[in-house]
Amino acid sequence: MLPRSIAVSLGLLGMLMATQAAAxxxxxxxxxxxxxxxxxxxxxxxxxxxxxxxxxxxxxxxxxxxxxxxxxxxxxxxxxxxxxxxxxxxxxxxxxxxxxxxxxxxxxxxxxxxxxxxxxxxxxxxxxxxxxxxPAGLPGSALQAPAQLEWSLAKHGAQTLLQVKNPTLYHVSMADIKVQAQLASDSSMIAPGEAKQFPLKTPPAAGPVQLSFSSINDYGAQNHYTAPLSGVATHATESRLKP
Incomplete structure (x- = not known):
């Protein structure tokens, strides 16, 4: 066990470091x-x-x-x-x-x-x-890009994967990507033309499977989207949360 004087000194040093590190x-x-x-x-x-x-x-x-x-x-x-x-x-x-x-x-x-x-x-x-x-004159819209993402489920051996592809010319930043109640990713950004996969810890239950995620817009606010999922690519739609 550390002597009391050393323990107190270390505690004070930790407090000092925390204070000086505050932005x-x-x-x-x-x-x-x-x-x-x-x-x-x-x-x-x-x-x-x-x-x-x-x-x-x-x-x-x-x-x-x-x-x-x-x-x-x-x-x-x-x-x-x-x-x-x-x-x-x-x-x-x-x-x-x-x-x-x-x-x-x-x-x-x-x-x-x-x-x-x-x-x-x-x-x-x-x-x-x-x-x-x-870039100037870029076709499409960053606001519409989250709804144009292509989502699907796939199997890789015993592993179930959530797949997403971005066919747009804009980045899409996302948070809280969920399949039913299962969190696939707490945050991710997908670049133009990029495809990503998120392994699911457990396979979704039988029946309709629901995807939900939040997209962060140009102002830092979050828009919420949902979509039914299957093995065929689908697009999410913006969901309005009740106040």
């Missing part, structure tokens, strides 16, 4: 839609209780964290307590597909002001959100 900044959106008809997209960074320095950039979310053809201005900014900073995201004009929607990631890293206290652990906290780059 001071917040973003005013959970995602950004970059309309190719426009030259830029914006997001606001709000600061809380201490002066901080923020560093911002966009990456492709690949293994090398390679740079995306976007610039953030200002890339480095001091944000005083209780104030906010507008970030402008600019596209270089080339480097992204023009025939479908693409996703890159905005990074906003908070660099806290140096502490005047001794033996203080400070952490630089980074927040990341998706930027959906939507």
């Amino acid at each position: 001071s900044i917040s973003l005013n959106a959970t995602r950004i839609v970059f309309d190719g008809d426009h030259k830029e997209a914006n997001i606001t960074v709000r600061n809380g209780n201490q002066d901080v320095l923020i560093q911002s950039w966009v990456d492709m979310n690949d293994a090398s964290a390679s740079r995306a053809p976007f610039a953030v201005t200002p890339p480095l900014a001091r944000v005083f307590a209780k104030e906010q900073q507008l970030l402008r995201i600019l596209y270089e004009g080339t480097g992204m597909p023009t025939d479908r929607e693409s996703v890159v990631w905005l990074n906003v890293q908070e660099i806290p002001k140096a502490s005047e206290a001794e033996n203080t652990l400070q952490l630089a906290i980074r927040q990341r959100i998706k930027i959906f780059y939507r």
Whole structure:
């Protein structure tokens, strides 16, 4: 057993670390839609209780964290307590597909002001959100894409699989994908043209099988969808929840 003095010291250190790790900044959106008809997209960074320095950039979310053809201005900014900073995201004009929607990631890293206290652990906290780059003149609609997903059930040996294919040109972000009462996935994003499979822990009961899921729209809100399932591909319809 640890001596009391060491245990107390470790407890205080844990409390200190938790306090220093709390993010001071917040973003005013959970995602950004970059309309190719426009030259830029914006997001606001709000600061809380201490002066901080923020560093911002966009990456492709690949293994090398390679740079995306976007610039953030200002890339480095001091944000005083209780104030906010507008970030402008600019596209270089080339480097992204023009025939479908693409996703890159905005990074906003908070660099806290140096502490005047001794033996203080400070952490630089980074927040990341998706930027959906939507080329100008892209056919179809992101709002209609969830209802166009093709769902079906399939067998692979003794395993039952929930299958989904995205025939649209837009990404679909989903939450709480369920077959009857069974959770197949708590969250997933399916890209344009992509197909995915979700193994089910137990086969659905005999009789009509119901699929339900929520889709996250451009504003971060959730729309709810349901569909009957079989071995033949089917489309879900939006279901209005009772207030």
